[in-house]
Amino acid sequence: MTDDPAEPPEQAPVAAEHALGLLSGNDLRKAQALAESNPSYREELARWRGRFATLHQDVASATPPANLWSHIEARIGTEPANDNLPALWRKLRLWKAATGAFGTIAAALALILLWEPRPSSAPPVARATSSASPMVAMLGDKQSMKVVASWDPAARQLVLAVAGNMPFDPNHSNELWVIPPGGKPRSLGTMPDRKRMHMQLANALATLLERGATIAISVEPRGGSPSGAPTGAVIASGALNPA
């Protein structure tokens, strides 16, 4: 082979490599730092992204299942209007970085310890309407998997952290439910991630997360239960109690 692994004499096409997603590890971190500090690199990168994105025209469309919209609808009622990564989750990530540990019960429990007074980003309305204290549910009794659900009523934020391996069958979705005492299960959406989930609940759903309410995860058809009620096996469940 005559391939010369040395750098070509021209300026390396880093922005193009970055835009294509070729970079990984240190190279990617360096390029990201450059994008944040160097406006002309950022613009070059944006330009390459714009160009390559036109290749999406070559991708065939596919019709998603009819019930998918209803799950999105349920979730947008439950998401903050602006992009504020909750301070709680940010702290958890910092904590994880500091200890290097995750996937253990201890890490999941740290969620509880990290609870502090609401940051200023909390919606003022939510603050005014609730003075209830945070609650926690431990889901699951298996050695292999536990889920800690932490509920902050003041901010209407529900955070789930999974310790161990949540069962995952590619032909199904794991769906999260709240069952108020004596009430019917209400869907909180499918779990896009097997390790964690964060959501801000709409008022109507938030009122269901009272003391003694059950939080459960069930296995449902892809995209979630079509009927709006749980149909499959319950992987884990537990009751909400004051933290």
Next chain:
Amino acid sequence: MDEASILQRGVESANLSRLLASVASQDAASLKSLYERTSAKLYGIALRLIGDEAEAQDLLQEVYVTVWRKASSFDAKRASAITWLATITRNRAIDRLRARRDPGENLDAARDIADDAPTSLDLLEREDDAVRLRLCLDELEDRARRMIRAAFFDGATYPELAERENVPLPTMKSWVRRGLIRLRGCLEQ
């Protein structure tokens, strides 16, 4: 493309931009309308990258929730709405691919690998980009073009491409870089 279909695409693009503007003011009906017009395309993109239907459906939910939150950051002067939406889908799909390919890594490490930077939705698109890129890609050597397409359509990184083609990493980088330098020369003409 004939003039009628160019015109039609322009109208559709303007419609999507208007919908995104209403989504930014938290109008759920507009999000539904946007979903009806764009979900098949975005689901196609998610499926192409992820491969698995259930995960692509979860991803699609996540994409529209992101759109709901971030619609106000869309700038119609810099890119078309569909390009912006496709890029959100692609970024999220790649996040998952990297996390899946390296199951030993925890989530934050996976995020370090994927491009989750705040600038990752910065796009600058021009009207003739699609045509020019195609013409210029056609001028590349077959091998470089194939690798560039694999990076884009499969979300493959340099190490993954090198492994796939069974060549040393520096060789792969050299092949692709030469191709990209040629591509740049052609596009900037």
